[in-house]
Amino acid sequence: MTVKKIGLGLLALAATILMAPAASAQDMYAGKVGFAKNCSACHQLTGLGIKGAFPALSGSPIAQGPEDVMISLVLQGRGGMPSFKGAIPEQTLADILTYVRGSWANHASEVSPEQIMSIKQALSEVDQRPKGN
Amino acid sequence: MGNFMFDGFGMGPTRRHFLEQIGRVAGTSMVMAGLNAFGISTASATDAPPALTGSGKGKRIIILGAGHAGQTSAYELSKLGYECVVLEARGFAGGRCQTARKGTKVQELGGEAQTCKFDEGQHLNFGPWRIPFHHRSTLHYTREFGVPLEVMVNDNDAAYLYHENVPGALANKPVRKLELLADMHGHTNEIVAKAAAGGRLDDQLGADDRALLLEYLVSEGYLSKSDLSYRGTEGRGFKVNPGAGLSPGAGIESEPYAFSDILKSQLWRALQSVGPYDQQRTMFQPVGGMDQIAMAFQKRVGRMTRYFAEVEKVRQSENGVEAFYVDTKTGQRASVKGDYCICAIPLSVVRGLDINFSRPFADAIGQVSYALVGKIGLQMKRRFWELDDHIYGGHIMTNFSDINQISLPSYGWQKEKGVLLGAYVFQATAAQLSGQTLAERLDTALAAGEKVFPGRYRASFDSGFSWFWHRAQYNLGGWAEWSPEGRKTAYPKLLEPDGRIYLAGEHLSHLTGWQAGAFESAWQQIEKLHHRASA
Numbered sequence: 219m220t221v222k223k224i225g226l227g228l229l230a231l232a233a234t235i236l237m238a239p240a241a242s243a244q245d246m247y248a249g250k251v252g253f254a255k256n257c258s259a260c261h262q263l264t265g266l267g268i269k270g271a272f273p274a275l276s277g278s279p280i281a282q283g284p285e286d287v288m289i290s291l292v293l294q295g296r297g298g299m300p301s302f303k304g305a306i307p308e309q310t311l312a313d314i315l316t317y318v319r320g321s322w323a324n325h326a327s328e329v330s331p332e333q334i335m336s337i338k339q340a341l342s343e344v345d346q347r348p349k350g351n
Numbered sequence: 352m353g354n355f356m357f358d359g360f361g362m363g364p365t366r367r368h369f370l371e372q373i374g375r376v377a378g379t380s381m382v383m384a385g386l387n388a389f390g391i392s393t394a395s396a397t398d399a400p401p402a403l404t405g406s407g408k409g410k411r412i413i414i415l416g417a418g419h420a421g422q423t424s425a426y427e428l429s430k431l432g433y434e435c436v437v438l439e440a441r442g443f444a445g446g447r448c449q450t451a452r453k454g455t456k457v458q459e460l461g462g463e464a465q466t467c468k469f470d471e472g473q474h475l476n477f478g479p480w481r482i483p484f485h486h487r488s489t490l491h492y493t494r495e496f497g498v499p500l501e502v503m504v505n506d507n508d509a510a511y512l513y514h515e516n517v518p519g520a521l522a523n524k525p526v527r528k529l530e531l532l533a534d535m536h537g538h539t540n541e542i543v544a545k546a547a548a549g550g551r552l553d554d555q556l557g558a559d560d561r562a563l564l565l566e567y568l569v570s571e572g573y574l575s576k577s578d579l580s581y582r583g584t585e586g587r588g589f590k591v592n593p594g595a596g597l598s599p600g601a602g603i604e605s606e607p608y609a610f611s612d613i614l615k616s617q618l619w620r621a622l623q624s625v626g627p628y629d630q631q632r633t634m635f636q637p638v639g640g641m642d643q644i645a646m647a648f649q650k651r652v653g654r655m656t657r658y659f660a661e662v663e664k665v666r667q668s669e670n671g672v673e674a675f676y677v678d679t680k681t682g683q684r685a686s687v688k689g690d691y692c693i694c695a696i697p698l699s700v701v702r703g704l705d706i707n708f709s710r711p712f713a714d715a716i717g718q719v720s721y722a723l724v725g726k727i728g729l730q731m732k733r734r735f736w737e738l739d740d741h742i743y744g745g746h747i748m749t750n751f752s753d754i755n756q757i758s759l760p761s762y763g764w765q766k767e768k769g770v771l772l773g774a775y776v777f778q779a780t781a782a783q784l785s786g787q788t789l790a791e792r793l794d795t796a797l798a799a800g801e802k803v804f805p806g807r808y809r810a811s812f813d814s815g816f817s818w819f820w821h822r823a824q825y826n827l828g829g830w831a832e833w834s835p836e837g838r839k840t841a842y843p844k845l846l847e848p849d850g851r852i853y854l855a856g857e858h859l860s861h862l863t864g865w866q867a868g869a870f871e872s873a874w875q876q877i878e879k880l881h882h883r884a885s886a
Contacts, residue, residue, distance in 0.1 A: 256779070259462075259786035259822060268461050270703045271827055295778075298699055298721045298821060298828050305779030350724075350755075350775055351479065351629070351830065351864035 244328050249317025252310045256302065257318075265322040272298070276322030285329050288315060289337045303341065308334045397871045398487045400427050401878040405885045407433030412880070413674050413689035414438070415665070417656050418446020419869035420855040421695035422648035423492075424877050425655050431881065436687050437652065438660040438676050440825045444653070445645025447478040447826060448866060451728060451816045452640065459822040463789050468730075468814040472763070473770045474640045475728030477818040479866050481505060482635040485628075486867035488874070489644075490635075496647035498637050503761045505634035506626060507745020508532065510759070512618045513803050514750045519615035521608060525747075525803050526618055530587045530608065533573065535619050537581030538610040540572030544579040583607040621748040629865065636761060644866070660685075665692065665706040667850045691880055692852045695873070697721070698845075699827035701854075712849040715841035719858060721828025723781035725819030727754070727774040727796045731811040734769045735804060747803055753784060754799040768813065773800055777829075785819035792817050830857055830864030846875075853880055 254263060257275075261267050265276035275281045280288055292315065295301035302311065308331035315334075319326035400423075410433050414421045417439035425435040437444075451457075452474040455467040469475070481503055482489050493500055511525035546552055547561050547568070556564060569576055573584035583606055593602035613619060625631070637643040649656070657676075663684075664675040672692040677684050694701060699721040708716070736742045736759050743764060747757040754774035763769055773796035776784050784792055793815040800808035820829040833842060845854050855869070855876040862868030 255786055256783055257786070259782055259819070262461050271460055271824070296720065297717075298723070300723050300778035300782055302779050302782075305783070350777065351481070 243330060244313045244316035246313070246317050246320065248310065249313035249315075250321075252306070252314040253317055256306060256314065260298070265318070265324075275318050276324060278324070281318050282324050282326035285315075285327060285333055286337060288319075289329060289334055290341075293334070293338060293341060303338065308338070397874060399491055400874050401881075403427075403431055403878065403881050405431070405881070407431040407881065407884060410434065410691070410884055411436065411689040413672055413687055413692045414655075414695060415662050415674065415692065416440075416446060416695040416697075416856075417444035417649075417652075418695055418856065419448060419645070419648070419866050420857070420873040421446070421693065422645070422652055423870050423873035424693045424695060424855060425652040426648060427874070427877055428881070429652065429655065433884075435652070435655045436689065437656040438662055438674060438687070439656055439658050440661040440679065442658050443645075444649045444656060444658075445642055446869075447820065447829075448641055448645040449476075449478045450640030450642040451475045451477050451818070455816070457818060458824075459785075459819065460824050462785075462822055465789060465816060467816045469728075469770055469816065470730065470768055470813075472766075473730055473768060474762075475726070475770050475772065475816055476636065476641040477726045477728065477816070478820075479641050479864075480636060481630075482637075482866070483629050483631060484633040484635070485631075486862075486865060488867045488870035489865075492647070492870065493635075493637065493644060496644070496651075498643050498647050499639075500635040501638050501762065503634040503636035504744025504759075505630060505746075506632060507742060507759075509742050510745035511740070511742070511747045511803060512621050512749075513747060514616050514618050515802065517616045517750070519609075519612040521612050521616035521618060523802070526608075526616075527588060528621065530605070531613065531618055532622060533584050533587035534581075534607045534610070534613055535622060536572045537574065537584065537607060538613070540568040540574055541579060541581040544568040544572075544574055548579060581607065617750070629862075638762070657687075662696070662704060665694075665704070665852070667692065667707060667852055672851045690851070691884065693855050693873075693876060693880070694852055695855045695869075697826055697828065697856065698831060698854075698858050700825060706852070708849045708852070712844060715844040718834075718837045718841035720832040720834070721821070722830050722832050722864070723778050723785070723819070723821040724829030725774070725776055725781045725785050725817065725821075726772055727784075727792055727815060727817040728770050729773040729793070729796060729800070729815050730768060730770045730813040731808075732768055732813050733807075733811045734766070735807040735811055736771070737765060737769075739807065740804070749799070749803065751799045751802075752780065753795050755780065757800055757803065773797070773815070774817075781819060781821065785822055789815075789817060832863065848879065848883075 260272040261275050265274065267274040280291065292311065293301060293303045311334050312329050312331040315329040318324065319329065407428060412428055412433050412435050414424050414435055414437040417437050421437055422444060425437050429435045451467045453467060453469050453471055458464045508529040510528055512528055512531060513525050515523050544565055547556065547565055552561065568574060569579065572581060574581050583604060585604065588605050589602045590605050591599050591603040593599060659679045660676040661679050662674055662676045666673050671688055671690055673686050673688045674692065675684065675686040698716050698719050702716050742759060744759050744761040749756060755776050758772035758775065760769045760771055774784060784795065787795060797809045797812055820826050846859055853876045855873045857863050857865060857868030857872065859872040860868035862871065
């Protein structure tokens with residue numbers, strides 16, 4: 219490898235560091251992993267969903283809207299989406315939501331575990347146990 | 352005839368005896384009144400299709416979807432002379448009533464394609480798999496069509512319960528349900544019996560009732576009559592089973608588990624005084640797979656069904672309905688006109704279709720949720736659960752967060768191979784498991800089963816099949832889930848027709864997710880339709 223190439227590599231590295239978002243309280247990598255595990259079956263790894271079946275998150279007004287609306291939706295579920303209230307710990311959910319709000323075509327604020335906790339507490343304690351037929 | 356109130360098993364009258372006696376004296380109507388007096392509803396379960404008279408000749412009904420609600424509508428309405436045209440998006444009928452067997456091909460939305468590699472004769476009901484004895488509508492059709500049934504073992508006292516990572520001595524080990532039942536009842540009854548005998552329940556019980564309660568507790572929980580203690584009972588199984596001669600001879604009795612260990616294990620979560628309404632014995636399944644019901648219908652309504660007809664748009668006017676569809680094999684578009692339409696497509700799919708419903712009706716459709724549900728079937732080369740564990744059917748209930756339960760097949764007893772249900776998951780758990788690749792899912796299921804049947808589960812594995820209803824095109828969910836608000840506001844709206852379109856399906860019943868819900872919903876809707884069309 220030539221010196222020139224190493225220099226270019228360093229420049230690219232520097233550029234990557236400079237272009238990274240300001241120090242994030244939530245872990246984008248953990249968010250990506252959590253998204254793949256919990257959300258990708260429907261919304262797809264691309265965040266584009268499947269037309270007519272699963273809504274796209276990329277460019278979605280809800281995914282870029284007020285944090286509390288999005289948090290409540292994921293905690294309570296809606297339509298074809300289940301409640302994730304008991305399924306994902308607050309920190310992981312904060313990572314996932316932050317990842318969704320900052321990935322693909324999205325540029326929205328982060329979500330903190332504290333916000334999730336406060337909304338969780340406000341929700342009713344009635345937790346329906348899933349029932350098989 | 353003695354006093355009919357007391358000719359049961361020496362324990363007072365049974366309900367049945369009481370009702371039979373009334374019936375002999377006063378006839379059926381009194382029996383029905385008697386049932387209602389006992390709080391047994393006779394109105395909620397429907398036994399047979401509505402007895403409709405008149406003729407539907409000259410009228411055409413467009414039926415969207417050849418699931419059970421669509422099949423029922425076509426079958427019953429055509430008997431009255433209506434011309435029925437059923438549009439079915441898939442190349443086969445039955446909707447969610449499907450069975451995977453050798454050669455079954457499926458494709459998940461945004462996911463992988465699968466071809467089932469089970470051996471000839473092996474199968475998995477990946478849609479509905481149980482028919483409770485009181486689903487009289489389902490049993491009406493299996494009887495009418497001559498679909499043979501067999502018992503589905505839905506509750507097996509010999510089956511294991513398994514909880515991992517719990518405190519106490521029962522953690523991480525299989526415990527037979529009968530051991531737990533005996534010990535939980537025995538220990539609990541001992542505490543209550545001793546309290547009652549010591550006079551500590553006297554503010555709640557008179558002396559006569561106290562004596563009777565004690566008798567019950569002793570008999571039901573196998574307590575010692577002398578000191579009211581529980582020291583185990585033969586029903587929980589033996590250390591060495593009794594047999595012939597001197598050895599094993601009388602066998603060696605087993606010891607009960609410590610009450611505290613049972614409580615801490617939380618294995619008791621699997622115990623209930625009586626099964627939930629829709630899970631009780633006798634439970635049935637059709638011989639050869641649940642889709643035998645779908646096929647039996649199709650023998651009768653197949654000629655009315657257009658397959659590969661994916662509905663895109665429906666337009667209704669004051670005079671009729673027109674459904675536009677695309678033939679997914681040829682790509683050609685066509686339409687069919689009719690007098691009325693029965694839309695028997697799941698609402699999860701309907702809400703994405705272009706149908707000119709009224710605004711309030713469309714809003715109501717948007718209010719229902721659909722369950723995320725999935726199953727994994729595993730063909731095993733060897734029926735180790737029968738051979739080594741002596742468990743014939745039933746469920747292994749676990750606290751594993753990734754698979755919930757393992758269910759053992761109720762067909763092919765003592766044959767070489769068998770397909771067991773290696774995972775049955777819902778909601779968030781289903782979202783997670785369905786996010787895995789097919790290979791990962793099978794590995795998850797095998798790893799879980801290996802904990803309960805170490806050394807045998809993975810080693811016996813042959814081939815697997817997995818299906819998740821939320822990832823199924825034309826279904827987008829397992830079944831409708833109504834919120835209490837939705838039941839009050841949207842549900843009643845959707846029971847009435849919107850113009851000339853009637854909805855039908857399990858989603859318009861309180862038997863959501865059950866085939867009976869689809870049958871009975873269709874029965875209600877065709878009755879309404881026929882009365883209107885006959886007016």
